[in-house]
Amino acid sequence: MGAADSFLLDAYSQTVTSIVERLGPSVAAVRIAGDEASAGSGSGFVFTSDGYLLTNSHVVRAGRAPTAGAPDLRFTVALGDGTESAADWVGDDPDTDLALLRVGAAARTALAPATLGSSADVKRGEIAIAIGNPLGFEHTVTAGIVSALGRSMRASTGRLIPDVIQTDAALNPGNSGGPLLNSRGEVVGVNTAIIRGAQSICFAVAIDTAKWVIPQLLRHGRVQRGYLGLGGQSVAIDRRVVLHHGLGQSHGVRIVSVDPQSPAARAGLREGDTVLGIEGRAIESVDALHQTLGEALIHKDCSIKFLRGHASPQVMFSTVRPTQRVG
Secondary structure, three states: OOHHHHHHHHHHHHHHHHHHHHHHHHEEEEEEEEOOEEEEEEEEEEOOOOOEEEEOHHHHOOOOOOOOOOOOOEEEEEOOOOOEEEEEEEEEEOOOOEEEEEEOHHHOOOOOOOOEOOHHHOOOOOEEEEEEOOOOOOOEEEEEEEEEEEEEEEOOOOOEEEEEEEEOOOOOOOOOOOEEEOOOOOEEEEEEOOOOOOOOOEEEEEHHHHHHHHHHHHHHOOOOOEEOOEEEEEEEOOHHHHHHHOOOOOEEEEEEEEOOOOHHHHOOOOOOOEEEEEOOEEOOOHHHHHHHOOHHHOOOOEEEEEEEOOOOOEEEEEEEOOEEOOO
């Protein structure tokens, strides 16, 4: 190795070690206890001076199936300086695998919150550092580069988590819920291990997704999403139909069932219709439909565009008023 190579390695090492020293105190071990004593553990990180801690939904639910409301569990966090504290449940969103806890008041006096960056600014090839605190007194660190952006993966609920960051920084056991950091020490993702094989490759929920989820968890304890009351599947639209109607999309959502008295039923939607868009946004998949039905559309009259008919499908419009999804 030449002198120049040695310098590069040294600079890389200094970057990683300085970030770990600076951000380590904000990374905590999260321990979950239930009726059978220890129920699970993982990592998390404090991101506000008043003690809010971000982690994974599957960590705080100890791998249990998501249910409405707070789980019947007790939470303890152990910070990098050895401080231990009970933590209060704030809320979680299993659909994005994110959760919020709040550190007990006695431990909020000397917190070192992490800075949230922007995942939109992340570039392929830049340094990525994954930190965890599985034991509560010593951090584990892996480093690598961002290898892919804009990935998606299934949450435990079956819904798609968009804009997932993939790195080659291996995810150690117990690091799930810890921060993924850039070379400036900003949090750009929340490490997760909910998909098979994530122990050798790190997948992280983008911090921009977390910034959208956090305010809703603070207000409601969960993310509010709209409900239409239909079952559907993503389908390709015949090219002749696309050309005939001048559609700007090649896929839609074929309705396979409509719940009685649901918003979809009241809007006149039927089995066999193909949803093309809502409020001017193209709907090309079931996942796109889920992502479109956000809090802003609940109890709002929305224009829905769809195809009806088989031999000669016609473009039609109706007004649908999504209600709030329960559970």
